[in-house]
Amino acid sequence: MADGVKMGARRFGRVNWLGLGTLASREVRRFMAVWTQTLLAPLVTAGLFLLIFTIAIGPRRGDVMGVSFTTFLAPGILMMAVIQNAFANTSSSIVISKVQGNIVDTLMPPLSAGELVLGYLAGGVGRGLLVAMAIGLGLLVFLGIGIQHPVWALSFVILGSAFLGGLGILAGIYANKFDQMAAITNFIVTPLAFLSGTFYSVDALPPVLGAITHFNPIFYLIDGARYGVIGVSDSNPLLSLGVGVGSTLVVCLIAWLMLARGYRLKA
Template identity: 80%
Template sequence: MPQTKQITPNFGHGDRRFGAVNWLGLQTLAKREILRFANVWTQTLLAPLVTAGLFMLIFTIAIGSKRGDVMGVSFSTFIAPGILMMTVIQNAFANTSSSLVISKVQGNIVDTLMPPLSAFELVLGYLAGGVARGLVVAMAIGLGLWAVLGIVPAHPFVALAFVILGATFMSAVGILAGIIANKFDQMAAITNFIVTPLAFLSGTFYSVEALPPVLYQITHLNPVFYLIDGARWGIIGVSDSNPMFGFGFALVSTLAICTLAWAWFHRGYRLKA
């Protein structure tokens, strides 16, 4: 009786973990992730821009005239970089998490896991889509801030570095969330109770110097705070913390999250049928 060969998903085991990279497979996965959000640009790119504009408008009208200057700049100028980074990290998270959850719900996650892609390549491919979406959103909002408020980045390369780091960090967090969640309501819970509070309570709309001592200390343990604060330094030249320390703290956090994402792909955690 002839034997049938059983095909099992490739979760990164084998002899190509960090060796020779499957560039064609990596490029294909990255291209798929980028085209996935580009094909529905009104939802993935235009909608965040409108939301960011509404935040700026509402806070400027409701608080701006009464708030006065913050750290030597107008309130509108102060919150602009925070809104930009908040939008970047939310979209980077949404890109990777939604891609994985949709694939799991539709049952076609095996199409990603079966090809000869290592766990390292899978992580890089998904990160490429999230970072690309974050960069496009950041550039669009940056152009809007220049056109409306006349804001020109004080340290453009610093701002770019923090935007890329922030998009990478939250893309990796999105990978973890997408692996954990098996249903859309589980993903919604992660977004509403973890991602949104991190974005809103990290100095986006205020200086952390105004916080009570306990909250002040807790905030300085949050990588998102350093991402937003670093972007503020890069764009308008003011910050609540040392940008170099913040970049290092956020970089270490990003490497830790990316390593965990690699480990979960490598093990097939919550991905094996």
């Protein structure tokens, strides 16, 4: 056939926009079908985090980086919810398909590895953006916290969703069972999210722990989002942006290689 397109081929001479759009639409509709679990639950969880930390620590903590503890905490909790949900969306989609034995329905259509990565990421980024919008609206209505730098905030929300969405693809490909996915979430993703400056400024850490934190890419994503929302940060926003872009590209490249080779996907 013309343009180097062959029936049944995994690669095209041009982008398969129909297939890519169909996969992206499937991933978005998948989490929207259970919106109370994927969108409402993160909003409630973020509200509980803010309430508990404000009541338990806020009155004694004082200001952090020139703002109240609650104001400092809010962007970190927002970003933590974003990245956790982006990771959950891509990883659960792949591992559920593998467990149910219908992953072949995604692998058989003429989609390249790059198109598969973009299709899965569309769902993760879409869910991350909607979670960010819901929590951001809640912060504005109940706490009066607006967005100081909207472009920066949006950039880091998209980057965070893409980075953790890419990690979710890697985790979904690697895990063959739900308990393996739970282990990755509990022992890798959750510690990285919690130990990334979400609840504290790295200036308050001992030098060794502070240095270790700077090797955590999620720290830069949360710190950048904090700058976008309230205008303060531990590191230069441009550095955070560079680390976020670089980390996302590396993760997506690895995901592309694994999908292209059918690693742990093809018998």
